[in-house]
Amino acid sequence: MTDEPGTTDEPYRTVAGRGEARFEVRGSEFIGHVAPARTVEDAESFVESVRAEYDDATHNVPAYRVRADPFREWASDDGEPSGSAGDPALNVLQQEDVENVVAVVTRYYGGTNLGVGGLARSYSRAVKDGLDAAGTTTERPxxxxxxxxxxxxxxxxxxxxxxxxxxxxxxxxxxxxxxxxxxxxxxxxxxxxxxxxxxxxxxxx
Known part of the structure; x- marks a missing residue:
């Protein structure tokens, strides 16, 4: 038995349901979408559904952590500067220690550049607020x-x-x-x- 996430029979934290949170930063609107995902396919289909619903957005940044074999975690900057979006979004899921979860942050650009630090803070906040809206629960594998x-x-x-x-x-x-x-x-x-x-x-x- 290893300590890798997703490889034990121990209970784990996940989201209780779907959550959404919105806020503005210097004219840019951010929408954090969070949902449970039991499989990589579940996670990717949620990402695609958000991209389809918000296809006019400037960016739809995805991140997920799924208890597959092997354990899968993935994120993308979706055109934002490298390291400013996907990694901060995934980092929140890691810090909150939630698994079988997918997040997508939708951004509508408001005309003012936020810089890498400002973007990282905004994408992190969108995932954190989305998690808060969804609520967390403990699941058994x-x-x-x-x-x-x-x-x-x-x-x-x-x-x-x-x-x-x-x-x-x-x-x-x-x-x-x-x-x-x-x-x-x-x-x-x-x-x-x-x-x-x-x-x-x-x-x-």
């Missing part, structure tokens, strides 16, 4: 697996999943397939309980 059973066993499996309070979707076809999302720490015990209750008839992947 989750895993997903599927359970496929005959109809005779479906009530038993559904009852176990409901009693454990885990997230799942059920698909009733020729057999019944449950897609289960469970905290990593609880996954093995839950699979064992399902196997035992169905006398090994459940197909678990």
């Amino acid at each position: 989750h895993e997903t697996f599927s359970v496929t059973v005959a109809y005779d066993d479906s009530g038993t499996v559904r009852g176990i999943l409901e009693s454990e309070g885990v997230e799942f979707d059920a698909d009733y076809a020729e057999r019944v397939a449950f897609d289960v999302r469970v905290p990593v720490a609880d996954g093995a015990a839950l699979r064992d309980r399902i196997r035992s209750a169905t006398s090994g008839r459940a197909d678990i992947e």
Whole structure:
């Protein structure tokens, strides 16, 4: 077990939902957008959606930290001077120790140059204010697996999943397939309980 972010079963801090914050600095408008992202794909699709919504903005600066394997963190200056935008935005996510999070800062240029220091402060503030608006929460790492059973066993499996309070979707076809999302720490015990209750008839992947 390493101390790299995203590689343990330990709880981690993330955002509770989406957040947005706006302010002006010497005529330039900054809008900080923050959202949860479980995967790199989630993060990149959020970045694209903000860029599409604010396609008339001067800059849309993205940064994200995602508990992928390996752990991924990324940022871009999106045309701002090197080191003045993406790195300060990412730095806030690192300092706040939040993971599975994506931020995009939209800037409408107001006619006055802010300088690298002024830009860095503004992009940092936009992410920090966006995080404050979103709120943070502690999550436990989750895993997903599927359970496929005959109809005779479906009530038993559904009852176990409901009693454990885990997230799942059920698909009733020729057999019944449950897609289960469970905290990593609880996954093995839950699979064992399902196997035992169905006398090994459940197909678990």
